[in-house]
Amino acid sequence: VFPGVRQAQWLTKTKLVEGLPPAVQGLVDNPALGLQELEERARHMVSHARLWDTAEVAPRRERYCPMLFENLIHICRLMSGKYPSLSKRMLARNCRIAATWERESILLQVRGLSGILMNSKTPIPPVASKEEILATKEHVLETFYPIAPTIDLQEVNVYQELNDTGQCFRDGYPYSHPHTLFFLESANVRTDRFRPEQLRAKMLMFAFGNALERSKALHGNDPKVLEQPIVVQSIGTDGQLFQFMVFQLNTTDLVSNDGVKNLVWIDSDQNLYERAQCVPEVKKKVVTKPAGISGFQPDTFKKFLALYLHGTV
Amino acid sequence: PEPGRAPEPRAEPPAAVEAPGAVEASGDGEAPGAAKAPEPAAGAAPYPDMAELRSLACDALLQESFYQKKKRPFLYRDQDHTPGPFLTQLVSTLAASLSGRNPLLAASSLDLNPEVNYYWHHGTEVVVHGHRKGRVDPVRFQIDDNPHLQIRVPKQLPEVVPLESDLGDVPVIDHKPSKLPLFKKQYENKVFIGSKVADPCCYGHTQFHLLPDKLKRERFIRERLEDQIEVVYRSNGIASLFAWTAAQAMYQGFWNEADVTRPFVSQAVVTDGKYFAFFCYQLNTLALTAETIKNNPRKNICWGTDSKPLYDVVEDGNVKGFNDEVLLQLVHFLLNRPKEL
Numbered sequence: 001v002f003p004g005v006r007q008a009q010w011l012t013k014t015k016l017v018e019g020l021p022p023a024v025q026g027l028v029d030n031p032a033l034g035l036q037e038l039e040e041r042a043r044h045m046v047s048h049a050r051l052w053d054t055a056e057v058a059p060r061r062e063r064y065c066p067m068l069f070e071n072l073i074h075i076c077r078l079m080s081g082k083y084p085s086l087s088k089r090m091l092a093r094n095c096r097i098a099a100t101w102e103r104e105s106i107l108l109q110v111r112g113l114s115g116i117l118m119n120s121k122t123p124i125p126p127v128a129s130k131e132e133i134l135a136t137k138e139h140v141l142e143t144f145y146p147i148a149p150t151i152d153l154q155e156v157n158v159y160q161e162l163n164d165t166g167q168c169f170r171d172g173y174p175y176s177h178p179h180t181l182f183f184l185e186s187a188n189v190r191t192d193r194f195r196p197e198q199l200r201a202k203m204l205m206f207a208f209g210n211a212l213e214r215s216k217a218l219h220g221n222d223p224k225v226l227e228q229p230i231v232v233q234s235i236g237t238d239g240q241l242f243q244f245m246v247f248q249l250n251t252t253d254l255v256s257n258d259g260v261k262n263l264v265w266i267d268s269d270q271n272l273y274e275r276a277q278c279v280p281e282v283k284k285k286v287v288t289k290p291a292g293i294s295g296f297q298p299d300t301f302k303k304f305l306a307l308y309l310h311g312t313v
Numbered sequence: 314p315e316p317g318r319a320p321e322p323r324a325e326p327p328a329a330v331e332a333p334g335a336v337e338a339s340g341d342g343e344a345p346g347a348a349k350a351p352e353p354a355a356g357a358a359p360y361p362d363m364a365e366l367r368s369l370a371c372d373a374l375l376q377e378s379f380y381q382k383k384k385r386p387f388l389y390r391d392q393d394h395t396p397g398p399f400l401t402q403l404v405s406t407l408a409a410s411l412s413g414r415n416p417l418l419a420a421s422s423l424d425l426n427p428e429v430n431y432y433w434h435h436g437t438e439v440v441v442h443g444h445r446k447g448r449v450d451p452v453r454f455q456i457d458d459n460p461h462l463q464i465r466v467p468k469q470l471p472e473v474v475p476l477e478s479d480l481g482d483v484p485v486i487d488h489k490p491s492k493l494p495l496f497k498k499q500y501e502n503k504v505f506i507g508s509k510v511a512d513p514c515c516y517g518h519t520q521f522h523l524l525p526d527k528l529k530r531e532r533f534i535r536e537r538l539e540d541q542i543e544v545v546y547r548s549n550g551i552a553s554l555f556a557w558t559a560a561q562a563m564y565q566g567f568w569n570e571a572d573v574t575r576p577f578v579s580q581a582v583v584t585d586g587k588y589f590a591f592f593c594y595q596l597n598t599l600a601l602t603a604e605t606i607k608n609n610p611r612k613n614i615c616w617g618t619d620s621k622p623l624y625d626v627v628e629d630g631n632v633k634g635f636n637d638e639v640l641l642q643l644v645h646f647l648l649n650r651p652k653e654l
Contacts, residue, residue: 041420044513048422052509055428067425074423077405081413087369087406092381093398172630173380174372 005266006142008201011103012208013254014247014262015139020303021127021246021265027306027313028299034082035302038075042301045071046293049239050276058278065186065239068272069116072301076308085312088121090175095168099209101254110209116182117168117210119175124231124311126248128263133229133250136261176217178210180307183236193238196269203234203245204264211249223253225260233307242270244303246310270300361414361644363637369410370623370640371632373402378627391526396586397461400521401425404462408647417650422465422514427507429458429520431556434569434602438489451602452489455502456556460581462521463507463557464647465514470578471651473595473616480612506560515564517557517579519646522549524585543590543619546583550592551615554581558596558613572600572609580646588620589639591646618642 009016020028027033049068053059059067073091080086098111126133169176183203185193194202211232219226226249234245244267251260274295281289377399386394405423412418434451474480506517524545533542558577567573577596582589598611625634 044422048508048512052512053424053427055430055503055505055509070423070425074405074409077409078412078419080409081411081419084410084413087365087410090372090376091402091405092376094383096382168382169380170382170630173376175376 004197005201005204008204009264010141010143011108012204012262013103013141013251013257014204014208014264015136015141017263017265018267019265020244020267020306023125023127024246024265024303024306024310027309028302033305033309033313035298035305038305039298039301041075042072042298043293043296045075046273046276046296050293051278051291061188061239062186065184065237068239069182069184069237072304073308076305079305079309083309083313085122086309088175088312089179090119092117092119092168097168097206097209097213099212101212101252103254104257105255110205112206115184115206117178118180118182118308119169119173120177120179120311121175122311123177123228124179124233126229127231127246127265128229128248128250133260133263136250136263137259139261141257141261176214178214178232179311180233180235181206181210183234185236185238194236196241196243199236199238200243200245200266200268203236203243204247204266207232207234207245207247207264208249208262211247212252215249215252219252223251223255225251225253231311233310235304235307237272240272240276242272242300242304243268244270244307246307267303270303271295271297272300273297361411361648363641363644366407366410366644367635367637367640369406370403371635373406374399374624374627374632375630377402379630389526391529392523392586396584397523399586400461400523400584404464404521407643408464411644411647415648415650416654417466417468417518418464418647420467420514421518422508422512424460424463424465424507426459426461427463428505429456429460429463429507429553429557429560430503430505431456431560431563432502432504433559433599435606437603453502454490455500456552457503458553458556460520460553461523464518464520465507465512466516466518467513468651468654469516469575470518470580470649472576472578473593474614476573476576476597477611479610480614483612504560504563506557506564510564515561516577517561518649520553520557520579520581522553522581522583524549524583529585530588546590546620547592547617549583550581550590550617551594554579554592554594554615555596555613557581558594559599562596562599567599569600569602569605572598572605572611580649582643582646583620587624588622589643590618590620591642592617 005016028035046068049064049071050059053064053067077086093116094113095117096113098109100107100109102108181203183199185199187193211230214230215226230249232247232249234247236243246265248263250262253259273293276293277289277291280287280291378395383394408418408421408423432453432455434453436452437449438452440446440448440450506515508514528545530542533539558579561579562573562577573596579594581592581594583592584590592615594613594615596613598609598613600606600609621636621639623636623639624632627633
């Protein structure tokens with residue numbers, strides 16, 4: 001069961017900023033990257049995933065959601081012809097994550113399959129300046145009195161703080177920096193999928209979990225304010241609606257409610273296209289909705305690509 | 314009636330069954346579809362950086378077989394545990410890295426687990442029982458294939474030999490394919506290249522096939538059938554590529570009474586995760602039915618290599634015995650493109 005974003009913020013001691021950080025927005029708006037030309041390819045990729053991929057009439061979400069993701073990643077990967085340093089990335093599927101931390105004397109743990117993880121050989125530089133980080137000291141975390149912030153979380157008896165097995169990879173793995181997590185809500189039945197708010201909360205919790213694990217691997221288990229904040233991104237989609245998130249871990253001192261907070265930028269509910277019509281809709285012998293993809297939003301794809309390029313370009 | 318149906322091309326081949334109309338050159342030939350030295354794209358460095366590509370390949374291999382903690386493989390599904398993900402990683406990173414040198418790759422579409430189907434008639438048979446007894450029917454064949462990965466491109470690969478060249482003779486097999494036993498039952502007539510006709514990437518570039526666990530080398534060696542190991546790779550290559558190129562030709566409007574006016578060339582790599590065999594196929598004719606094959610001198614042709622290992626063993630985070638030749642062949646395959654690009 002997953003909490004909403006506000007609850008996740010309290011659990012991870014995070015301040016929310018609406019929209020994407022300036023570093024990523026700069027990539028979206030940068031004409032030198034040639035994102036305009038890729039619009040055509042992105043449109044084809046959406047058509048392929050939603051319309052052309054199967055010999056049947058229309059592919060189901062279980063097929064088109066991962067296929068759309070693979071197609072978009074394929075376009076992003078092809079950019080390494082132009083920016084060779086992009087090849088220092090590796091996709092890992094079915095990664096398990098487990099991270100443990102304490103908030104106000106409550107022991108919390110994030111476990112599970114964190115979807116698809118893209119790792120990088122180089123970390124993403126911090127997206128918030130030192131002043132912004134210090135300014136978070138003033139921020140007061142929203143509490144939910146009288147509701148306990150751990151409502152709806154599963155209470156488990158944790159006998160062993162599983163931090164070592166939390167890592168998905170063995171030591172010495174060259175692609176050691178978690179770059180972006182991808183969450184694909186591809187269940188066919190709507191009630192099996194996470195709603196956007198829950199998906200964003202899940203993205204935040206797992207991005208936090210991965211960043212926390214990375215920080216423990218780099219700096220040890222002592223809670224402290226990080227000299228070099230760790231940035232992990234998240235992208236979630238159900239095959240049409242995208243959620244973009246950039247998370248910056250500024251502190252591992254999570255017990256108290258004061259001091260420096262972590263930061264998260266969320267750009268929510270971005271549609272990549274309005275509708276995908278596999279068969280034209282005909283009413284009274286007139287075609288009311290032609291077959292094809294309508295309402296394609298290139299900006300959503302540009303944001304996807306910008307998050308991919310972030311940290312290397 | 315006993316129309317035929319092809320099982321997935323990786324079926325156990327007791328004797329090599331040729332896809333009708335295909336001639337196979339001897340197994341030791343190098344796949345000529347790629348140039349010996351890769352042609353540089355204008356303005357690019359003269360040769361691809363082999364050290365860089367080797368390190369990408371090793372990273373992909375180490376990630377899937379060593380670094381990522383995974384559960385035990387499912388029973389008889391070993392190929393899904395390491396070889397499958399390794400192949401996906403290898404091809405996607407190499408293709409991305411080489412896309413700077415090959416504009417065709419930069420415009421390509423990558424399919425994971427696509428479906429490829431082709432349906433055709435070849436030869437005749439006499440109906441044995443039923444109210445149509447005694448009538449002469451064409452034998453119907455259907456291939457339903459599931460490559461692990463395939464790359465489709467918007468422009469055709471160049472021809473390897475001219476369309477009308479004399480390529481020798483095709484072995485003739487007298488008994489019905491269903492006695493072999495193959496092509497026993499046929500269910501649905503489908504022609505599909507992996508994507509619908511509206512897709513601009515309507516030509517095939519390279520397919521990648523993963524051999525299932527039940528056809529692994531160790532089994533053949535244990536049952537003293539070493540001479541059948543290469544047969545598995547070859548039959549997979551020929552059948553899959555025939556189906557793919559023929560389906561591509563049909564998408565362009567050719568069929569057995571309107572034969573192709575230009576050859577259709579595609580490539581395939583068949584692997585079990587460690588051993589790689591490379592194939593290049595040129596489709597010169599679709600006219601295989603009893604009427605159209607009578608005066609048809611054209612033959613299709615497939616070139617292929619024997620399977621060679623990419624590496625010896627992965628030990629303690631190191632890849633031992635990495636074979637650059639195999640990687641180079643793979644790179645040549647990926648760099649293949651029409652002359653004008």
